[in-house]
Amino acid sequence: MTFQEIIAKAVAVRKKFAQFETAEYGREWTKEELVHGFVGDVGDLSKLVQAKNGVRAIENVDEKLQHELADCLWSVIAIADAYDIDLEKSFTQTMKMLEEKLEQ
DSSP states (O other), X not given: OOHHHHHHHHHHHHHHHHHHHHHHHSSOOOXXXXXXXXXXXXXXXXXXXXXXXXXXXXXXXXXXXXXHHHHHHHHHHHHHHHTTOOHHXXXXXXXXXXHHHHHO
16 A cells, blocks of 8 residues: 555545544534544553553553554544645655754
8 A cells, every 4th residue: 555545545534534523423523633632542552652561561462552553643644634734745855854864
């Protein structure tokens, strides 16, 4: 799957969630709420990393860690889409900038 295909899939799933939110709550999540959801995902990720390092007891930690990393990626893509950010372009530019900085 290419990065653009991953983005397209994430955006399609986000649209389905927006439909669900509208049906259940009368509206879809705001941009701010998307970010709050991401912060929650990062908190879950942090707990799983602790478990992976032996300071928390969580069953099936490897499976849950994989899921949470994918969930965080999905959240980042959904937030970028909500703010009309070309994530592939931004990622490429940021990696180029970091590489240039490291080469100095």
